Amino acid sequence: MEQFAAGKVLRGRYRLDRILGRGAMGHVWEGADVYLERSVAVKTVAADLLALPDRRRTALARFEREAKTAARLDHANITTVYDAAVTEDVCCLVMQLVDGTTLDNVVDGADDGRLSVPAAVSVAAQLCSGLSAAHAAGLVHRDLKPQNVMVRTSGLVKILDFGLVKVLSDADPQLTTTGETLGNVAYASPELLAGDRALDGRSDLYAVGCLLHHMLTGRPPFGGPGPAELVTRHLTAPPPRFADHGVDAPAALQDLTHALLAKSPKDRPGGAADVYASLVPYLPAPDPGFANRRMPPEDPRRPFLVPQGPVMPR
Secondary structure, X not given: OOOOOOOOEEOOOEEEEEEEEEEOOEEEEEEEEOOOOEEEEEEEEOHHHHOOHHHHHHHHHHHHHXXXXXXXXXXXXXXXXEEEEEOOOOEEEEEXXXXXXXXXXXXXXXXXXXXXXXXXXXXHHHHHHHHHXXXXXXXXXXXXXXXXXXXXXXXXXXEOOOOXXXXXXXXXXXXXXXXHHHOOHHHOOHHHHOOOOOOOXXXXXHHHHHHHHHHHHOOOOOOOOOHHHHHHHHHHOOOXXXXXXXXXXXXXXXXXXXXXXOOOHHHOOOOHHHHHHHHHHHOOOOOOOOOOOOOOOOOOOHHHHOOOOOOOOO
16 A cells, blocks of 8 residues: 655645644545645545455455445535545545534633533534434444534534544454544444444444533543543443533433433434434524525524534435
């Protein structure tokens, strides 16, 4: 597999400019489409990850299939896939470069490191909206965490990295056992931590519950001195309540979060659209004059006030 460096041009078109993030799976670069003269994000796969001959061909085929599925997703809350390179020499994904910041920075910058109920619910609702589309297409994210959620300057939430995590963890099971593909196990479902390969969208809904708890309390629901202790708490410990952290939240929202954090997938809500519907009562009240303006100016709060609706299951 090809090694990557700043200034390198992939496929004669995509120039790598600077690294935005690093991980065991590879790097995320800010780059440029030199043909269309626009900024892009390029995720390059680490060379040694696909170096084993007996796994490379299968992994590349899976990557190509997942990339094509992710590219067909057309949803406001999911980062758009522009292109992919899947060859013996280059394996990368070219995506929309999202302006804004990651959710962890948003939470850290809030008062007391916590978001208000309307703001947290607005983020969660948009996540569920995007997840509903992805799950309908047969994609499970598997690594939903604050660093994989972008909040644009307009307030629009974008989910990053659909399709890639499953392919890479299947290519190298050691990544799953060491937690590398999970990024931060603080948001991973019990079935994912237990190594269950037959995951469905309810695994992502568990992560939404973790994120909702984090946004409202300033910390994930479970912690521990090390990864092993954290995994054990995901598998066995009952989730804490908002009140344990001094947060006053509606009882029904607490019940929803507890349902999302159920240990067994069958005890969680059935789908992302169902969770979205349960969150609607806690969204910010819309501006009553917004819909009546003849030519309304762009309202930077609009994505929080009017989140993109979910894809309803058929």
